[in-house]
Amino acid sequence: MLELNGLTRRYGSNLAVADVDLKVEMGAFVGVIGRSGAGKSTLLRMINRLSAPSAGTIRFDGRDVGALKGAALRAWRADCAMIFQQFNLIGRLDVLTNVLMGRLSHASAMRSLLRLWSDVDRAIAFVALEQFDIAHLASERAENLSGGQQQRVAIARALVQEPQIILADEPIASLDPRNTRVVMDALGAINRRYGITVLCNLHSLDLARSYCDRLVGMAAGRVVFDGAPRDLTDDVARALYGIEADDAAGERQAAPEPRSPALARAVAVA
Amino acid sequence: MKGPVPSVRADAVADMARLMAAYPAGFGNRRRAAGLLLLAAAVGLFTGFAMWRLDFSLARILSGLGRLADFSLMMFPPSAGGRFWIYLQSLGETVAIAFLGTLSAALLAFPFSFLAAKNVIPNVFVHFGARRVLDVIRGVDTLIWALLWVSVVGLGPFAGLLAIACSDFGALGKLFSEAIETADRRPVDGVASSGGSRMQQVRFGVLPQVLPVIGGQCLYYFESNTRSATIIGIVGAGGIGVHLAEQIRVLNLQDVSFLVLMILAAVTVIDVVSTRLRTALVGRRAAPLG
Numbered sequence: 001m002l003e004l005n006g007l008t009r010r011y012g013s014n015l016a017v018a019d020v021d022l023k024v025e026m027g028a029f030v031g032v033i034g035r036s037g038a039g040k041s042t043l044l045r046m047i048n049r050l051s052a053p054s055a056g057t058i059r060f061d062g063r064d065v066g067a068l069k070g071a072a073l074r075a076w077r078a079d080c081a082m083i084f085q086q087f088n089l090i091g092r093l094d095v096l097t098n099v100l101m102g103r104l105s106h107a108s109a110m111r112s113l114l115r116l117w118s119d120v121d122r123a124i125a126f127v128a129l130e131q132f133d134i135a136h137l138a139s140e141r142a143e144n145l146s147g148g149q150q151q152r153v154a155i156a157r158a159l160v161q162e163p164q165i166i167l168a169d170e171p172i173a174s175l176d177p178r179n180t181r182v183v184m185d186a187l188g189a190i191n192r193r194y195g196i197t198v199l200c201n202l203h204s205l206d207l208a209r210s211y212c213d214r215l216v217g218m219a220a221g222r223v224v225f226d227g228a229p230r231d232l233t234d235d236v237a238r239a240l241y242g243i244e245a246d247d248a249a250g251e252r253q254a255a256p257e258p259r260s261p262a263l264a265r266a267v268a269v270a
Numbered sequence: 271m272k273g274p275v276p277s278v279r280a281d282a283v284a285d286m287a288r289l290m291a292a293y294p295a296g297f298g299n300r301r302r303a304a305g306l307l308l309l310a311a312a313v314g315l316f317t318g319f320a321m322w323r324l325d326f327s328l329a330r331i332l333s334g335l336g337r338l339a340d341f342s343l344m345m346f347p348p349s350a351g352g353r354f355w356i357y358l359q360s361l362g363e364t365v366a367i368a369f370l371g372t373l374s375a376a377l378l379a380f381p382f383s384f385l386a387a388k389n390v391i392p393n394v395f396v397h398f399g400a401r402r403v404l405d406v407i408r409g410v411d412t413l414i415w416a417l418l419w420v421s422v423v424g425l426g427p428f429a430g431l432l433a434i435a436c437s438d439f440g441a442l443g444k445l446f447s448e449a450i451e452t453a454d455r456r457p458v459d460g461v462a463s464s465g466g467s468r469m470q471q472v473r474f475g476v477l478p479q480v481l482p483v484i485g486g487q488c489l490y491y492f493e494s495n496t497r498s499a500t501i502i503g504i505v506g507a508g509g510i511g512v513h514l515a516e517q518i519r520v521l522n523l524q525d526v527s528f529l530v531l532m533i534l535a536a537v538t539v540i541d542v543v544s545t546r547l548r549t550a551l552v553g554r555r556a557a558p559l560g
Contacts, residue, residue: 122297138295
């Protein structure tokens, strides 16, 4: 179980994450929702220890993750794989090597630096690539792939880490609707098949409702909602997103009322 | 699901034979290992050949070590021998030569480097021509430029300044144009899409990206030129090098070590200042938002 206690991150006088308490059961698919700047990314980055907390503790199965150093810290990072909005692949290297980055903590330093991966590692990478239907792209340069394909490579990289948790930071924010579904389905499949816990930052309430079995709403660095998707009423959503609530829910598609009288006349004439 | 907990590793091991048959190109290290070995062998062979050809001999280094020790002892303690103010003045001259030389080289190279950049000037004749001009100028070493200018404008720091300005025009022009070529195209597209002219695209799309790199290179060249200006001095083009050459010739090694220490101090000061300047130029990144 992942436990956050009073987790806080300050940037100067700015509180990005403020006093967050959270317990995540293993095997869950948790959506972290809220508007941009609510502290969702910082929260995930702190769990992976890419950002250092200003205060508070992170515990995993009772172990204090916040105090890890050196090899133990690297092992923890391999244990909680990260997926980024901008994919963060190595554009100039081929897809297979990018996926094998997920095996770095299992391979010896000499072998990995010379890129002499073991056949088992290679097979693991191919199994992951096949699951997302991109094994035929293994020898392509990562930067030549489309956004949806790159994100699937990134998920494959996360999967071959054999992690306990996957932290996905707005994984679909730069993708089109079809690829959005492909990528979210991939995360869901990993969650079900391997029982890997997924913590996923999302903008869209619709997606969060349909893929997650628990939602955590953040606003101004604080957790303001924590519950099942069906408990997320419109009122709560409005509190989370302010006037953006309708946009985020994607419900009302009506055109906005024209503001200026001249425009209103023009519309009326048309 | 029965049996062991599913994991990618278990999936992979169970399916190994099929995977290896399906993606033969993705497996095996033999070719890569052979390539690496071949490369190591080739480098080793060439190193061996070059050492043999150049009469590399460890024995000669070892037997010479004694003389090196004698030399070092003669350098102690460093002493200006009452000529400290003269030396300091010459050091100032050297720094001035390096500063003005680098500045004029950078001012000349900056506009010229855009001509030599493929992404700014797509016309192959222009950028190819500009490149070759830079090559030719760079092909002549600073020391040769110094000899040349000494015979044109006479002995003194002015010749040194011209020598540095010439040779570094070639070097900086090449470095700048390469920095410009690696610039990201997306900001340029952004400016172009909003109706910016070619000039405005370069000014706002390219320049902000390359300015920190170019600034850093200029600062490094200023520091490096402070060191090479001492060598230029040896051929009579002014600065502290004149004294250095003279004291070495008369084997006044205490003065030599003093002069070396002075140059070292100057270079350190320049390095510290330029590190500050470069940090200011790159600017601090804003804290990431959540």
